[in-house]
Amino acid sequence: MKPLFLFLTLTASIEARKFFDDDPLVAEPKSKSIEKAASRKLSDYYDTFSHLLATPGELATKAKPIPAQGVNTLGEPMEGAWWVRRHYYEKMSIGDLQRGPSRGLPPSKEGPWTVIGAKNEGITPGFVILDAAKRRYFVKFDPLSNPEMATGADQISLKLFHALGYHVPDNYLASFTADMLVLGQDVEIADKVGKKRKMTSRDVSEILMKVPKSKDGRYRATASLAIAGKGIGPYRYYGQRADDPNDIVPHEHRRDLRGLHVFCAWTAHDDSRSINTYDSLTEEGGAKFVKHYLLDLGSTLGSASSKANSPRSGGEYLFGWKLALKNLLTLGFDVPAWARAKYSTLPAVGLFEGDLFDPATWVPEYPNPAFSNRLPDDDFWAAKQVMAFSDEEIRAIVATAEYSDPKVAEFLASAMSKRRDKIGKTYFAKVLPLDNFAVRGGALVFDDLGARHKLGPEGGYQVKWHRFDNETERTEAVNGKDFTPPAIEGYWMGEISHPQRAKQTIRVYGRGARVVGVERTW
Numbered sequence: 305m306k307p308l309f310l311f312l313t314l315t316a317s318i319e320a321r322k323f324f325d326d327d328p329l330v331a332e333p334k335s336k337s338i339e340k341a342a343s344r345k346l347s348d349y350y351d352t353f354s355h356l357l358a359t360p361g362e363l364a365t366k367a368k369p370i371p372a373q374g375v376n377t378l379g380e381p382m383e384g385a386w387w388v389r390r391h392y393y394e395k396m397s398i399g400d401l402q403r404g405p406s407r408g409l410p411p412s413k414e415g416p417w418t419v420i421g422a423k424n425e426g427i428t429p430g431f432v433i434l435d436a437a438k439r440r441y442f443v444k445f446d447p448l449s450n451p452e453m454a455t456g457a458d459q460i461s462l463k464l465f466h467a468l469g470y471h472v473p474d475n476y477l478a479s480f481t482a483d484m485l486v487l488g489q490d491v492e493i494a495d496k497v498g499k500k501r502k503m504t505s506r507d508v509s510e511i512l513m514k515v516p517k518s519k520d521g522r523y524r525a526t527a528s529l530a531i532a533g534k535g536i537g538p539y540r541y542y543g544q545r546a547d548d549p550n551d552i553v554p555h556e557h558r559r560d561l562r563g564l565h566v567f568c569a570w571t572a573h574d575d576s577r578s579i580n581t582y583d584s585l586t587e588e589g590g591a592k593f594v595k596h597y598l599l600d601l602g603s604t605l606g607s608a609s610s611k612a613n614s615p616r617s618g619g620e621y622l623f624g625w626k627l628a629l630k631n632l633l634t635l636g637f638d639v640p641a642w643a644r645a646k647y648s649t650l651p652a653v654g655l656f657e658g659d660l661f662d663p664a665t666w667v668p669e670y671p672n673p674a675f676s677n678r679l680p681d682d683d684f685w686a687a688k689q690v691m692a693f694s695d696e697e698i699r700a701i702v703a704t705a706e707y708s709d710p711k712v713a714e715f716l717a718s719a720m721s722k723r724r725d726k727i728g729k730t731y732f733a734k735v736l737p738l739d740n741f742a743v744r745g746g747a748l749v750f751d752d753l754g755a756r757h758k759l760g761p762e763g764g765y766q767v768k769w770h771r772f773d774n775e776t777e778r779t780e781a782v783n784g785k786d787f788t789p790p791a792i793e794g795y796w797m798g799e800i801s802h803p804q805r806a807k808q809t810i811r812v813y814g815r816g817a818r819v820v821g822v823e824r825t826w
């Protein structure tokens with residue numbers, strides 16, 4: 305029994321360690337290859353009501369907060385199937401920001417576009433086409449009432465979410481005439497009751513009659529290149545995929561999904577629900593794994609795709625028991641803050657503004673388990689990335705929407721900058737806004753984001769130094785004047801505080817000259 309006892313003792317000792325030699329991890333561990341994953345469909349109605357009436361997933365409470373998971377010892381999400389490090393971590397050039405996810409593959413105009421599928425009913429009419437190079441695209445349009453609104457919003461938000469690290473499709477602004485479309489053989493289309501029949505050229509004409517056309521007879525659309533791999537349906541903002549061995553963190557606890565709330569608030573993406581996500585069984589580097597995407601970003605920046613968004617958008621859920629009771633008791637005379645917002649009259653803008661926007665109270669159409677579980681460090685992780693976009697960079701991204709009226713681009717860029725600043729002001733106040741800790745010249749250095757953006761205490765930070773036992777997690781205070789991180793053998797911990805924010809601290813852990821961990825309190 306002695307060898308077994310020794311093995312168990314060593315195993316327990318290893319598991320008790322707070323940090324390992326390879327911490328902090330930048331990327332997720334190598335994915336287990338998956339040969340099959342089941343395709344699944346999600347009922348939009350079921351998804352909506354299941355969240356409105358009883359939000360699923362493991363929900364945190366004030367008394368029992370649940371720290372974010374799927375992060376490394378620095379509190380950062382790891383690169384992989386959900387998210388990758390981009391603009392905040394390694395500044396992208398203006399050109400890279402404007403290109404976004406583009407691989408330089410817009411629909412070819414060397415030949416006709418063959419219609420192989422279409423949707424004439426529902427929220428937005430559109431086509432599925434094959435271009436002359438036999439590449440597959442999903443073609444979507446603006447509503448007649450708001451030319452350039454949905455297509456412009458898609459271009460801007462697509463590039464923002466790409467720069468923020470999310471996987472998004474490769475979408476292009478396309479301009480074409482009706483004679484470029486040819487109907488493929490044996491194409492079917494569903495009627496109003498969902499019954500399929502053979503599609504005719506008249507169906508093509510009827511779809512084009514529902515969308516804007518320029519004076520020179522051209523149609524403006526979003527052409528979305530089909531995502532590589534096998535589509536297996538949307539992901540949920542809670543739980544895990546049972547057929548994905550790499551999906552080990554409940555989605556409601558992922559930092560990259562919790563922090564998504566801040567990004568959605570910035571872009572007014574209230575339609576941020578499962579139906580607008582996409583899982584693809586993708587092969588990269590000889591291994592197959594499930595890659596997770598955000599889709600349909602044309603319903604952002606004041607757009608609801610088929611029309612301008614509702615003034616209520618972002619201000620309250622579609623339904624809530626507390627809201628219903630409040631309206632009943634006040635007879636509807638208690639005017640909410642969102643109802644006092646003033647919007648642009650420019651049709652391409654929709655209903656979007658930055659003056660009354662409040663990131664702390666912004667909500668999507670219905671409760672999102674990941675959003676509801678957010679903690680101040682989740683919000684800070686997202687806010688620091690939003691604040692990394694300069695006014696110039698925002699204007700450059702907005703320019704890619706190619707609005708015909710320069711007033712539209714000017715308004716949107718201004719509103720987005722206002723919303724950015726409110727996000728920084730709101731979430732930099734909840735934790736000490738310091739980041740990017742490192743040891744240089746024997747001293748602990750960091751980026752003071754509060755001072756950089758003039759949104760926090762400038763200077764005055766204090767550090768208490770400790771030796772740290774990685775096995776027992778015990779600390780021993782040392783004299784800071786006689787201490788430099790690389791000089792100590794083993795691990796150390798520096799606890800940073802500021803006299804103006806007594807409850808907010810940051811514990812920075814290191815091993816020699818290497819920072820290996822960061823923990824925040826509030």
